[in-house]
Amino acid sequence: MKLWKIAYTTFLRKSRDKQELLTSILLPLVLILILGSALQGNFTSQTLGNIPVGFYTEDEGPGRESFEEFLEHEEIREWLNIIPVSDYEEGVKMVNDLDLLVLISLPPDFSERISQGLEAEIEVLDAGVSELYPSIVNSIVRSYVQGGNLYFAVGSGPGQWMGNGNPGEGTEGATEVQLIERNTFRGDNEPIRGIDYYAVTMLVMFVMWGIFSGSQSLTEDLFTPMKIRINTAPVSRLNYFIGKNFGVLGTFIVQILTIILFTKYAYGVNWGENILPIIGISLLLSFVAISLGIAVALISPSENASTSIINGFVVVATYIAGGFFPINHGEGILSLVRNFSPNYHAQRGIFHFLYGTEPGALTESILWLLGITLFAFVISLIFGRRRISEYL
Amino acid sequence: MVLNVKDLVKRYGEETAIDHLGLSIDEGEIFGLLGPNGAGKTTLINSVLGLTKTESGHMEVLGKKLASNGNGVKKEIGVVPQDLAIYEDLTAYENVDLFASLYGLKGQQKKERVEEALEFVGLADKKKQYPKKFSGGMKRRLNIAMAIVHQPKLVIMDEPTVGIDPQSRNQILESVKTLNQRGITIIYPSHYMEEVEAICTRIAIMDRGRIIARGTKEELKQLIDFEEKGILLVDRPGEGLKTALKAIEELNDVEISQEGVTLTWGKGNQPLTRIMRIVDEQGYQLKGLKIQEPNLENVFLTLTGKTLRD
Ligand SMILES: Nc1ncnc2c1ncn2[C@@H]1O[C@H](COP(=O)(O)OP(=O)(O)OP(=O)(O)O)[C@@H](O)[C@H]1O
Ligand SMILES: [Mg+2]
Numbered sequence: 204m205k206l207w208k209i210a211y212t213t214f215l216r217k218s219r220d221k222q223e224l225l226t227s228i229l230l231p232l233v234l235i236l237i238l239g240s241a242l243q244g245n246f247t248s249q250t251l252g253n254i255p256v257g258f259y260t261e262d263e264g265p266g267r268e269s270f271e272e273f274l275e276h277e278e279i280r281e282w283l284n285i286i287p288v289s290d291y292e293e294g295v296k297m298v299n300d301l302d303l304l305v306l307i308s309l310p311p312d313f314s315e316r317i318s319q320g321l322e323a324e325i326e327v328l329d330a331g332v333s334e335l336y337p338s339i340v341n342s343i344v345r346s347y348v349q350g351g352n353l354y355f356a357v358g359s360g361p362g363q364w365m366g367n368g369n370p371g372e373g374t375e376g377a378t379e380v381q382l383i384e385r386n387t388f389r390g391d392n393e394p395i396r397g398i399d400y401y402a403v404t405m406l407v408m409f410v411m412w413g414i415f416s417g418s419q420s421l422t423e424d425l426f427t428p429m430k431i432r433i434n435t436a437p438v439s440r441l442n443y444f445i446g447k448n449f450g451v452l453g454t455f456i457v458q459i460l461t462i463i464l465f466t467k468y469a470y471g472v473n474w475g476e477n478i479l480p481i482i483g484i485s486l487l488l489s490f491v492a493i494s495l496g497i498a499v500a501l502i503s504p505s506e507n508a509s510t511s512i513i514n515g516f517v518v519v520a521t522y523i524a525g526g527f528f529p530i531n532h533g534e535g536i537l538s539l540v541r542n543f544s545p546n547y548h549a550q551r552g553i554f555h556f557l558y559g560t561e562p563g564a565l566t567e568s569i570l571w572l573l574g575i576t577l578f579a580f581v582i583s584l585i586f587g588r589r590r591i592s593e594y595l
Numbered sequence: 596m597v598l599n600v601k602d603l604v605k606r607y608g609e610e611t612a613i614d615h616l617g618l619s620i621d622e623g624e625i626f627g628l629l630g631p632n633g634a635g636k637t638t639l640i641n642s643v644l645g646l647t648k649t650e651s652g653h654m655e656v657l658g659k660k661l662a663s664n665g666n667g668v669k670k671e672i673g674v675v676p677q678d679l680a681i682y683e684d685l686t687a688y689e690n691v692d693l694f695a696s697l698y699g700l701k702g703q704q705k706k707e708r709v710e711e712a713l714e715f716v717g718l719a720d721k722k723k724q725y726p727k728k729f730s731g732g733m734k735r736r737l738n739i740a741m742a743i744v745h746q747p748k749l750v751i752m753d754e755p756t757v758g759i760d761p762q763s764r765n766q767i768l769e770s771v772k773t774l775n776q777r778g779i780t781i782i783y784p785s786h787y788m789e790e791v792e793a794i795c796t797r798i799a800i801m802d803r804g805r806i807i808a809r810g811t812k813e814e815l816k817q818l819i820d821f822e823e824k825g826i827l828l829v830d831r832p833g834e835g836l837k838t839a840l841k842a843i844e845e846l847n848d849v850e851i852s853q854e855g856v857t858l859t860w861g862k863g864n865q866p867l868t869r870i871m872r873i874v875d876e877q878g879y880q881l882k883g884l885k886i887q888e889p890n891l892e893n894v895f896l897t898l899t900g901k902t903l904r905d
Contacts, residue, residue: 208696216684428678432741435644435674436697437666443697 213450239398264314402472404526417496455489494579520544603652614804627795628784636784673742677753688722698745712744732763
């Protein structure tokens with residue numbers, strides 16, 4: 204009873220905070236619209252020249268050599284950042300994680316089929332986050348195929364057509380090499396639109412801003428005269444605190460539902476058939492936010508310090524998760540660091556739920572998020588004890 | 596006994612805030628805890644309520660140890676914190692209602708008690724307003740309502756009148772008396788001598804973490820032996836009158852002042868009839884005699900060599 208009264212009152216107070224409503228609900232709705240429509244435009248031109256493209260092949264023949272040479276061309280390097288991938292599955296996984304936006308792969312028998320005059324394939328696999336990236340890569344690869352480079356390379360001499368190559372198709376004969384475009388996320392070849400992407404990343408980021416709520420729910424009572432009232436009331440401090448955070452959680456639910464439902468019906472964002480799992484991940488993320496907020500409140504020396512820590516953390520966590528724009532993690536330090544970003548795990552979970560081909564990804568995300576929550580609680584316990592007793 | 600403290604010690608680092616303090620308070624009192632800023636009043640209260648760790652000491656509230664008997668005793672106590680503890684984004688009613696719930700009140704009874712508490716502090720007509728818009732005095736009164744809504748047996752009000760207008764102040768003082776008439780014991784830490792003197796039935800004077808004197812205000816005044824002062828109200832007193840009065844040996848001092856003649860005499864040695872006769876003999880018309888009583892300020896000054904307020 205008391206618990207619910209505390210939860211309800213907290214919810215009531217939060218819902219009266221107009222500024223909070225504005226920044227936690229209205230702002231994300233606006234940002235999703237702006238960023239979502241910007242994805243196809245400005246936003247991409249900045250990252251051109253650095254489109255992370257994986258290249259995988261087991262073909263050992265001249266077809267591979269020629270293609271590699273082609274990719275080495277300066278004009279192409281201006282557009283693409285070619286990353287050799289040694290394992291196909293690995294490459295697919297990197298595309299799924301948006302480490303690569305496109306994976307080009309040549310089958311093992313690529314050179315052989317061409318030399319035998321059979322139809323060969325080049326597969327272009329994309330993550331489906333953008334229409335622009337794959338289309339650039341496709342047109343580059345297409346220009347290669349249609350330019351007939353392949354035939355000069357594989358054939359015995361310049362200008363000589365290969366095997367049973369059909370001269371009847373003239374210089375267009377090169378179309379025997381099929382460009383297979385595939386999309387890792389959904390079979391239907393329809394890429395994720397910018398607005399679908401940003402609806403997810405912005406939802407995640409704005410839930411993460413809730414770290415402030417978590418932090419405030421602690422400091423506003425613990426470090427103020429209100430603590431005297433609460434500590435002298437016949438209710439345990441823990442009870443009070445839990446009740447409070449239930450109230451905060453309630454505000455998260457409203458925020459999450461509003462963002463999802465509004466973007467679904469007003470912007471037509473794809474949230475899948477069943478939104479419950481997405482609400483579930485978002486709620487789990489709000490748990491993470493609350494627990495991080497508590498930890499920050501307890502470890503930071505002042506209100507100002509905690510504000511800076513939270514601001515910095517959310518921005519960095521969003522950035523490395525590709526929340527502002529998809530970024531290339533490569534295999535370096537960034538791919539390790541991003542594991543500390545709750546945004547990354549939440550986004551990955553949601554994207555996989557919506558478009559995914561890796562069934563394990565959702566569970567993995569949930570485990571990571573739970574792990575981060577646990578970590579935050581351990582930090583709170585270690586630093587919190589001392590801090591709380593100092594204040595009493 | 597409502598409160599029983601023995602040999603309490605509380606340190607903040609090097610500083611001793613409560614220094615081997617002992618105190619007992621009986622039921623039904625308005626017990627004033629008078630001391631200057633930093634005397635340790637709030638620290639004493641916090642220690643007693645278990646809000647702060649103490650180095651040593653034995654403490655009982657309402658006959659029980661707070662630590663071991665947590666919620667049972669807590670229900671019987673109402674605490675008005677020295678600093679305002681209200682939620683500005685809840686209406687006056689909601690603030691009181693929240694704590695009514697925390698103290699276990701429910702349903703119709705809760706509603707009645709909340710209304711009653713707001714009525715009691717004079718905020719019934721403002722119950723739907725947010726404290727943001729309240730004056731300092733109104734906030735203080737809300738601060739009180741939140742602490743008494745559960746009708747405790749003991750109310751601790753830590754300087755409830757700091758920084759407010761005289762009207763709110765009087766209202767608070769009156770309400771303290773009313774609460775007491777209903778049988779509630781009140782502990783009233785304050786550094787306002789006048790307030791403590793006006794409402795408290797017993798007083799302990801505190802300084803530097805110790806209780807240096809206690810008793811009723813009369814008892815405290817008797818502790819010290821000081822001069823009493825009176826002002827003789829006459830029109831245009833002259834040197835003749837002054838000389839004649841000086842002849843009275845009980846009078847220690849005679850000064851002509853604006854209002855009349857200021858006289859000082861030793862405690863209990865008031866030579867009233869002789870003064871009146873001399874005034875008469877000198878041909879003046881006596882309009883009155885204002886006697887200045889000793890007050891707790893004098894007591895404090897005598898005991899500590901300091902004034903209550905700097
Ligand atoms: N949290 C604290 N940390 C360190 N010292 C403290 C703390 N609280 C109180 N003190 C010190 O303990 C002494 C007693 O302070 P306390 O607040 O109990 O005085 P008080 O009698 O209530 O004064 P006031 O009339 O100003 O409320 C003071 O010297 C004060 O500086
Ligand atoms: Mg105090």
